[in-house]
Amino acid sequence: MSALFRLVVLGALAPAALSAQSAVRLSVVRDLYVAPEIADLSLTVNMAVYPDGVIAVSQPLENTIRYFSGTGRAIRSIGRAGAGPGEFRYIGRLLWTADTLWVADMVLKRVTLLSAEQKVVKTVPLPTTVQFRRGGNGAVVSFSNLTPRARYAGGGMLFTALTWDRARTDWLPTGHRRGEYPILRTEPDGTVSRVIGFTVSSMDCEDGDVTIPLCSEPYGAYSADGSRVAFAAVVNGTAKTGEYRVTTLSEHGDTIFNRRYPFVPVPVSRTTRDSARALASKEAATPELRATVNRMHIPGFHPPLRNLVIGRDGTVWVEMRAVAGERRWQMLAPDGKPVGELALPLNVTLKVAQRDRIWAVIENEDGEQGIASYAIRGGK
Numbered sequence: 001m002s003a004l005f006r007l008v009v010l011g012a013l014a015p016a017a018l019s020a021q022s023a024v025r026l027s028v029v030r031d032l033y034v035a036p037e038i039a040d041l042s043l044t045v046n047m048a049v050y051p052d053g054v055i056a057v058s059q060p061l062e063n064t065i066r067y068f069s070g071t072g073r074a075i076r077s078i079g080r081a082g083a084g085p086g087e088f089r090y091i092g093r094l095l096w097t098a099d100t101l102w103v104a105d106m107v108l109k110r111v112t113l114l115s116a117e118q119k120v121v122k123t124v125p126l127p128t129t130v131q132f133r134r135g136g137n138g139a140v141v142s143f144s145n146l147t148p149r150a151r152y153a154g155g156g157m158l159f160t161a162l163t164w165d166r167a168r169t170d171w172l173p174t175g176h177r178r179g180e181y182p183i184l185r186t187e188p189d190g191t192v193s194r195v196i197g198f199t200v201s202s203m204d205c206e207d208g209d210v211t212i213p214l215c216s217e218p219y220g221a222y223s224a225d226g227s228r229v230a231f232a233a234v235v236n237g238t239a240k241t242g243e244y245r246v247t248t249l250s251e252h253g254d255t256i257f258n259r260r261y262p263f264v265p266v267p268v269s270r271t272t273r274d275s276a277r278a279l280a281s282k283e284a285a286t287p288e289l290r291a292t293v294n295r296m297h298i299p300g301f302h303p304p305l306r307n308l309v310i311g312r313d314g315t316v317w318v319e320m321r322a323v324a325g326e327r328r329w330q331m332l333a334p335d336g337k338p339v340g341e342l343a344l345p346l347n348v349t350l351k352v353a354q355r356d357r358i359w360a361v362i363e364n365e366d367g368e369q370g371i372a373s374y375a376i377r378g379g380k
Contacts, residue, residue: 024340026331028358028374034072036368041066044361044369046094047351048101048224049312050116055359055371056094056101063088065103067118068371078118083108086120095224098153111148111157130159130184132192134171141168143184143192150226152251155188158226160199171195179203183229185251196253200231207296210289213276214268214299219308221316227251230316232308235260239267239300246308246316246332257336265301266321273298311353315339322346331355331379340379348372 046058053070063082067075079088089107096102100121101114109128113121129144145162152158160181179201185194205215218233230248237243242265248256276298284290306327307319314334319327326343329350333339344350344360352359355376362372 023330023338024379026340026342026379027377028342028344029377030372030374032070032072032371032373033362034068034371036364036366036370038072038074039066039068039370040074041361041369041371044351045091047359047361047371048094048096049352049359050096050101052116054116056096057371058091058094058103060091063091065091065094065101065114072371076118078114078120085123086112088112093148095150097151097225102151104148106147111151124155127186127190130161130186130190130192132171132184132195139168139170141165141171143182146184149183149222149229150224152185152226156193156226157186158196158222158229158251159184159186173198177201177203183249185226194253196229196251197249200233208289208292210280210284210292210296212296212298213280214273214302216299216303216305219305221308221310223310223314224312228256228310228314230308230310232305232318234304237263237265237299237301237304239265241265242301242304244305244318246318246336248310248316248336256334259336261318261330261338263304263320265304266323267301268299273300307350309350309353311355313354315353315355317350317353319350331376342376344374 042059042061044057045060048056055068057066059066064077064079066077069075079086088105090105091103092106093104099116103112109126111124111126115121126148127146129142132141141164143161143164146159148157148159150158160183162181180198182198183196184192185196187193199220200218202217205212205217216234218231221230228248230246232244232246235243235245242263243260244263245260247258250256277293281290281293284293302321304321306321309317311317316332318330320330325346327346327348329342331339347363349361350358351361357373357375359373362370
């Protein structure tokens with residue numbers, strides 16, 4: 001297996017390599033546009049779309065959530081700075097599950113639940129520590145530094161954990177390596193019912209304490225309802241050919257698909273490599289780190305992956321390196337079969353997606369943000 005990519009998954013299947021395939025070009029038709037001067041947005045980080053088409057947009061600089069109808073009409077705003085009901089210190093994840101919008105606030109360490117009518121239902125404290133017992137008589141492992149990734153309809157949650165009791169290793173899969181963090185499903189009472197899998201390590205982009213310039217970092221994505229987790233990473237590449245792999249897991253940790261896809265590398269010029277090495281050497285704090293920079297191998301192609309999104313319908317969206325002033329997205333069916341490729345202008349950032357539609361933030365020349373949705377045409 002390539003040193004560029006390794007995924008530790010509980011119950012993972014062998015990857016199915018795809019032969020070279022011609023990308024089906026999908027067309028997009030913008031059918032909703034809320035101009036920046038009408039949207040009056042500051043900085044949009046996250047977006048969620050209700051089943052009836054209502055769009056919720058986070059505004060973390062203002063600690064508010066702005067609502068727009070499916071036709072683009074401004075409905076209302078919720079939130080302000082504070083610690084009371086409906087108030088926030090920092091709006092993080094913003095996701096729609098079942099009939100509720102949930103908003104994670106990592107400063108207040110809580111989740112605020114909002115109804116379809118944009119009313120505060122309740123706030124739920126986020127745990128600082130959760131525990132897992134493997135088997136009926138297994139030792140208890142404690143996890144902390146938790147990041148909420150999804151919320152299940154019944155009230156349980158999906159977390160990734162950065163730290164745990166390192167003395168306990170019996171629950172870890174064989175071959176676990178540094179930089180692979182557990183993905184935990186918890187019950188409403190906060191106990192861990194399952195370790196779904198592990199994130200992809202980015203250690204292959206590090207040489208000791210130095211980050212390798214132009215290295216292809218892996219990406220992860222989590223569906224709002226916790227039903228799917230996906231990872232994308234480069235598995236091999238030269239200046240002429242390359243492959244990336246996407247692995248998708250179910251909420252039970254089973255592998256839904258694990259497939260490889262070709263990409264056309266964009267070669268890195270010698271001048272670019274030399275400049276990247278010189279900059280890294282300049283930033284190195286010690287002679288030892290500078291020596292590491294001078295001997296390290298810098299990839300011969302630009303990182304091909306830019307982002308990863310799980311669609312509301314189980315589709316998987318992989319953003320590729322921009323070519324000719326476009327943002328290119330590969331759409332994969334829920335079983336991993338390639339559906340097609342679409343191109344968006346550079347000022348359009350995809351936020352929410354499904355097979356026949358995407359919702360995005362659109363930015364004008366002055367950096368002001370609006371909202372847009374696009375219908376997708378073509379593909380099977």
